[in-house]
Amino acid sequence: MGKLLKDITFITIGSLLYALALTFLVIPNNLADGGLAGASVILHYAFGWSPGIVNFTLASIVLLIGYRVLPKRNILLTVLTAPLISFFIYITESSVEPLGDPLVSAIFAGFFSGVGTGLIFRTGSSMGGTSVIARMLHHNLDWDLTRTNFTLDACVVLSGLFIIGPLNTMYTIILLFIGKKSTDVVMEGLDSRKAVSVISARAPEITDVVMQQMNTSATVFKGYGGYLKEEADMSYIIISKYQLLKLKRIINSVDDKAFVVIHDVRDVFGGSFSWSKKS
Structure with missing residues (x-):
């Protein structure tokens, strides 16, 4: 009602x-x-x-x-x-x-x-x-x-x-x-989200630092590089656009050779991202 x-x-x-x-x-x-x-x-x-x-x-x-x-x-x-x-x-x-x-x-x-x-x-x-x-x-x-x-x-x-x-x-x-x-x-809403994909040999470490310093969650995927024919981990992180600069600094501090792709996200709901926003 x-x-x-x-x-x-x-x-x-x-x-x-x-x-x-x-x-x-x-x-x-x-x-x-x-x-x-x-x-x-x-x-x-x-x-x-x-x-x-x-x-x-x-x-x-x-x-x-x-x-x-x-x-x-x-x-x-x-x-x-x-x-x-x-x-x-x-x-x-x-x-x-x-x-x-x-x-x-x-x-x-x-x-x-x-x-x-x-x-x-x-x-x-x-x-x-x-x-x-x-x-x-x-x-x-x-x-x-x-x-x-x-x-x-x-x-x-x-x-x-x-x-x-x-x-x-x-x-x-x-x-x-x-x-x-x-x-x-x-x-x-005005607070648009960003999805950040980070391909790095130190992706698990990047994920741990992000979780500790940014109060948000991240997911690590196992991948395979088509060019080098080597296994490569990828971190997938959802943040607000205002956190993007801080995330870039964290990634560079852990692995300055990481490959980073940033996407615009139309909507995010549920999961630990919503929880972290409320806490």
Whole structure:
């Protein structure tokens, strides 16, 4: 029950942030957006139709198509999210004075809409538009959710090129880029992780020093060098990006000839890494 209440709170806040970014920053400054909301805005410019009503209509059609292939929980949450976004757009879509600087409007619209989208995605819901299509592709083909959604949004924006003009279209692409980065931050956090692979004859010793000095764990694998045809140990270590410099110093102090590969890690949970973070 507590998890459901938290999800509903995130969805409500996220929907409100997204809708306000649209009605206070996007529409008054003749910008566009991606997804069905962006299509609704373009139709608003072209025919004067209410973006809130159009968004609700289009989202309902997409949900009717996508409900068979998406997880039941995702559909239930999206049934809540899509009407909320449409409702918040509808009650705030009356004329608002433009800021006078479309670029600044695009930057802040991207930030607020990205934060709202991230809050919605964190619950497992979607926004009832191209995000439903992105969710279907992610669920069935394991395509990256955020990048797929960004590509679909870009296609929607480019379709409005002759309505809002090339300059505002470029501003809108900036909006989408900032929105994607904001969504990534909300979903993954600011404290990104690094996976470090250390190939060294002294890998067990490096592992022991890392465990003692950095309060984290490491795993040692047995390997075989394809070039030298010799056995080689490899340490695999997960750390936060802020610990990377200290780890490099430790590795160099134990074996300055070690071969080190550093990878970005999208998410880490469970195991001794999570334990060490809490302790």
